[in-house]
Amino acid sequence: MSTTSQKKEKTIKIFVSHRIDLDSYVVENDVFYPVRCGAVYDDRPDVFLPGDDTGDNISEKRETLCEFTVLYWAWKNVDADYYGLCHYRRYPSFSFSELDEDIYQNVVRENLDDKAVKELHLDDIDQIHDIIENVDYAYTVCDVSKAGFRDLYDHYEQSLDTLHSSDIYKALGVVRKMSPELYPYFKRHLSGTNLIPCNMLVMKKELFQNMCEWLFPILFELEKQLSNDTYCLEEIRVPAHIGERLVGAYIEYLNENPALSSTILQRVFFVQTIGTASRIPPLKVDSVPVVLTSSSYYVPYLATELKSILLNHCGNVTFDFLILHTDIEKNVQDMLLKDFREFENAHIRFINVTSYFSNKNFDLVLSHLAVQTFYRLCIAEILKEYSKVVFLDCDLIVEGDLADFYAMDLQGYCLGATHDADAVGEYNGFMPHVKPYFDGELHLEHPYDYFQCGVLLMNLDEIRHSGITSKELISYASNKHVLFADQDVLNVFFAGKVKFIDMSWNVLTDCDRMRNKIIKRGPVRFYKTYAEARKHPNIIHYAGDEKPWDNPLMDFASHYFKYARQSLFYEEIMTRMALSRVTMVNGSTNAQLVCGEDPYNRFSFPWRSVRPGSRIVLYGGGVVGKMFLRQLANNPYCHVVAVCDQNPAATGIREAPVIDVRQLCDLDPDFYDLVLIDLERKDIATAIRADLELSGIPPQKIKWVDPHRR
Numbered sequence: 001m002s003t004t005s006q007k008k009e010k011t012i013k014i015f016v017s018h019r020i021d022l023d024s025y026v027v028e029n030d031v032f033y034p035v036r037c038g039a040v041y042d043d044r045p046d047v048f049l050p051g052d053d054t055g056d057n058i059s060e061k062r063e064t065l066c067e068f069t070v071l072y073w074a075w076k077n078v079d080a081d082y083y084g085l086c087h088y089r090r091y092p093s094f095s096f097s098e099l100d101e102d103i104y105q106n107v108v109r110e111n112l113d114d115k116a117v118k119e120l121h122l123d124d125i126d127q128i129h130d131i132i133e134n135v136d137y138a139y140t141v142c143d144v145s146k147a148g149f150r151d152l153y154d155h156y157e158q159s160l161d162t163l164h165s166s167d168i169y170k171a172l173g174v175v176r177k178m179s180p181e182l183y184p185y186f187k188r189h190l191s192g193t194n195l196i197p198c199n200m201l202v203m204k205k206e207l208f209q210n211m212c213e214w215l216f217p218i219l220f221e222l223e224k225q226l227s228n229d230t231y232c233l234e235e236i237r238v239p240a241h242i243g244e245r246l247v248g249a250y251i252e253y254l255n256e257n258p259a260l261s262s263t264i265l266q267r268v269f270f271v272q273t274i275g276t277a278s279r280i281p282p283l284k285v286d287s288v289p290v291v292l293t294s295s296s297y298y299v300p301y302l303a304t305e306l307k308s309i310l311l312n313h314c315g316n317v318t319f320d321f322l323i324l325h326t327d328i329e330k331n332v333q334d335m336l337l338k339d340f341r342e343f344e345n346a347h348i349r350f351i352n353v354t355s356y357f358s359n360k361n362f363d364l365v366l367s368h369l370a371v372q373t374f375y376r377l378c379i380a381e382i383l384k385e386y387s388k389v390v391f392l393d394c395d396l397i398v399e400g401d402l403a404d405f406y407a408m409d410l411q412g413y414c415l416g417a418t419h420d421a422d423a424v425g426e427y428n429g430f431m432p433h434v435k436p437y438f439d440g441e442l443h444l445e446h447p448y449d450y451f452q453c454g455v456l457l458m459n460l461d462e463i464r465h466s467g468i469t470s471k472e473l474i475s476y477a478s479n480k481h482v483l484f485a486d487q488d489v490l491n492v493f494f495a496g497k498v499k500f501i502d503m504s505w506n507v508l509t510d511c512d513r514m515r516n517k518i519i520k521r522g523p524v525r526f527y528k529t530y531a532e533a534r535k536h537p538n539i540i541h542y543a544g545d546e547k548p549w550d551n552p553l554m555d556f557a558s559h560y561f562k563y564a565r566q567s568l569f570y571e572e573i574m575t576r577m578a579l580s581r582v583t584m585v586n587g588s589t590n591a592q593l594v595c596g597e598d599p600y601n602r603f604s605f606p607w608r609s610v611r612p613g614s615r616i617v618l619y620g621g622g623v624v625g626k627m628f629l630r631q632l633a634n635n636p637y638c639h640v641v642a643v644c645d646q647n648p649a650a651t652g653i654r655e656a657p658v659i660d661v662r663q664l665c666d667l668d669p670d671f672y673d674l675v676l677i678d679l680e681r682k683d684i685a686t687a688i689r690a691d692l693e694l695s696g697i698p699p700q701k702i703k704w705v706d707p708h709r710r
Contacts, residue, residue, distance in 0.1 A: 012132055014084035015074045017067040024088040024273040025112045025355045027122050035070045038062025064223055066240035075212040084202035089273045092265040094121040094128050103147045112270035113355045132202055136260040139201040140267035145193040152190045162234040167226050171242045174221050186249040196248040211250050219243050274354040281385050283320035283347050288406045289389040293324045293375040295649040298394050299332050300569035303339050308397035308563040310343050317403045321348045324375045339568040376486050378470040380463040387461045393454035400538030413499040416457030418506040421530045422515055423450045425522035431633050442492050451498055453487040454541050455506040468493050503529050507537035510555040511544030545626045545652040549573050603627040606705035614638040614673040621651030624707050625678040629655045641672050665695045677704040
C-alpha cells in the first residue's frame with residue numbers, strides 16, 4: 001500500500017453535476033469538483049461555480065443528455081489521474097461503516113450540510129485516496145429486484161410512465177451496429193437486475209477515457225434516432241436514461257477483466273440540498289451593500305422598501321442588495337428582479353441560508369426562536385468579504401438618501417444605531433415586566449442606551465476584531481428566553497460598542513396608537529428627540545403588529561403607499577388587504593377597522609380558564625393572539641413563553657418569541673404548562689387541537705376558550 005503522501009500525488013476529481021436553477025450546498029475540497037450542468041442556459045448574474053459551457057463542450061444538450069454534459073466536459077477539458085461523477089443531491093459514501101439503505105439501496109439523509117459531509121467522510125481526503133487508489137474503478141449499484149422489478153427491461157418500462165420499451169429496443173439496434181464487441185454486455189446488463197444509478201462512478205484515467213470514447217458516439221446517435229416531436233420534457237431525456245444502462249454495460253465489461261480491481265460504494269440521497277454560497281464577494285468598492293432578510297410572503301413589502309431606497313437616492317451610487325432567505329422561490333425572485341430592471345444602480349442577490357443554519361455549528365434543535373431571528377446575528381460570518389454593510393428590517397421605507405447613512409464614520413465602533421425610545425418607555429414603567437427583565441435577566445448596565453436593531457450600520461471588520469462570534473450570539477439566544485429576540489442579544493453583547501445615530505434614521509410609527517404613549521413614559525429627552533424626528537423622517541419603521549398593508553389608516557401609511565403603488569407587487573398587496581377585510585367572523589365581515597372600530601376590543605383573555613403563574617404558548621399570531629398579549633403586558637398573571645404561528649415572520653410580534661409548529665412539537669413539554677389556541681372559530685380550533693395531539697403535544701396541555709367578550 002502506498003503512503004498517504006504518495007497517494008496525494010495522484011489527482012482524484014469527482015465532478016458534481018449541479019442544477020442551474022438551484023443554489024445547492026457545495027462540498028469544498030480538492031476531490032469534489034462542482035460543475036453547473038447546462039450552464040449555457042444559466043443567465044444568473046455572479047455565478048461562481050464553473051460551468052460545462054467552456055472549452056470543448058455539449059452544454060446545449062442538457063435537456064436530452066442530463067449529467068452526461070458534465071461527464072463530457074470533464075473528459076475533454078480537465079486532466080486528472082481519476083475521474084468520477086456524482087450529483088448535487090447524490091454523493092458516494094467514503095465511510096467504512098455500513099449505513100442503512102432503503103429498497104433502492106439509497107442511504108437517505110435529510111440535509112446535505114457540514115454534519116453529513118463529516119459522517120460520510122467526504123472531507124477526509126486521505127481516506128478517499130486510500131479507497132480509490134487501491135482499485136481501478138469504483139461505482140454504486142442498485143439491485144432493482146429488491147424494489148420488485150424483474151430485470152432492467154422491466155425497470156425501464158415500469159419505473160416511469162414516460163419511458164417506452166420501443167426506445168430500449170432501438171438502442172439495442174444502435175449498439176449492435178456501432179459496437180458489436182460490447183453489444184452482448186449491453187444485452188446481458190438489461191437482462192440482469194444491477195443498475196448503476198445516475199452514472200455514479202470513479203475510474204482511472206485510461207479506463208475513463210476509453211469509456212467516453214465508446215459511450216458518446218452512441219449517445220449522439222441515440223439522440224438522432226430517438227428524437228420525437230411529440231415527446232414531453234421527460235421523454236426527450238430518453239438518451240440519458242439509456243445512457244445510464246450503457247454505463248452499466250461498460251461496468252459489466254470491466255468486471256470480466258481479471259486484471260482490474262473495483263469496489264462498490266454506498267450511494268447517499270439528500271432530501272434538502274440548498275446551500276449558502278461559500279463566497280459572496282462585494283459588488284464593487286464604491287457600492288452600498290444593504291442586507292435584508294425576507295420570507296417569500298414578505299417579498300411584496302420588501303419590493304416597496306427597495307423602491308423607496310432607490311427613488312430617494314440623489315447620486316449615482318450602486319446599491320448591492322443582499323437578501324437572506326430560506327424559501328423565496330425562483331418565480332418570486334424573477335418577479336422582484338423584473339420590478340427593478342429599470343434601475344441601473346440596483347443589483348439584487350438572493351442568498352439562501354438554509355444549509356448555514358441546518359449545520360450543527362449552532363444548537364438550534366430545541367431553540368424557542370424561529371430561525372429568521374438569527375440571520376442578523378450571523379452577517380459578519382456569512383458575508384466574510386464585506387467590511388461594512390447596512391442592515392434593514394423589511395417593514396420600513398426609506399425617505400432619505402441611504403448612501404448618506406452608509407457614509408457615516410464607524411471607526412472604533414461595531415454598530416451604528418438609534419436609541420429605542422419605545423423600549424426605554426416600557427423600561428420606565430409602562431410595561432412593569434420590562435425593567436426587572438432588563439436589569440435581572442439581561443443585566444444591562446446602561447438600560448437607557450438600549451438600541452433599536454431594525455436599522456443598523458454594521459462595521460463587520462470591527463465585529464470580527466471584537467472576538468464576538470455568531471456561535472456565541474446564537475448560543476446566548478438559544479439558551480435564554482429573550483423577550484425582544486435578537487435585539488436583546490445584540491444589546492447585551494455590543495453595549496458600549498455602538499455609535500448612536502440621529503433618530504430620524506429609524507422613526508418608529510405610533511403602532512396601535514400606543515407607542516406615542518409609551519415613549520412619553522420614558523425620559524423626556526427621548527420623547528423630544530422622537531417628536532422632532534417624526535417631522536423629517538429619513539426612515540419610517542412600521543415596527544410592531546400594525547402594518548400599513550393591513551391598516552391603510554395607520555400612522556405614516558400614506559408615505560408607504562406612495563412607493564407601494566410603483567411596485568409590480570401592488571396588486572398583490574391590495575388583494576391581501578381586501579381578502580383580510582372580508583374574512584367571515586361569526587357570520588359578518590371583518591370591516592370594523594375600516595370604519596374606525598378597534599377589532600382588538602372584541603376579545604378577552606380567558607382569565608378564569610388559565611391557572612395564575614402558568615407558562616403558556618399562544619397558538620396563533622393573529623388579532624386574537626395580539627389582543628391576549630396586549631392584555632397580559634400590564635398584568636403578571638401568567639407568562640407567555642412563545643407564540644406559535646404557521647408563518648412566524650409575518651406576525652410582527654415582538655412581545656414574545658415566535659416559533660412555527662415544528663418547533664412547538666420539538667419543545668420539551670416541561671417548558672410550558674398550556675398551549676392556548678387563540679382563534680375565534682371553534683371548528684378550526686378543534687381541528688388544530690387534533691393535529692397537535694397527533695404531533696405529540698400532551699392533550700391535557702391543549703385548551704381553547706371562546707375569546708369573544710361577553
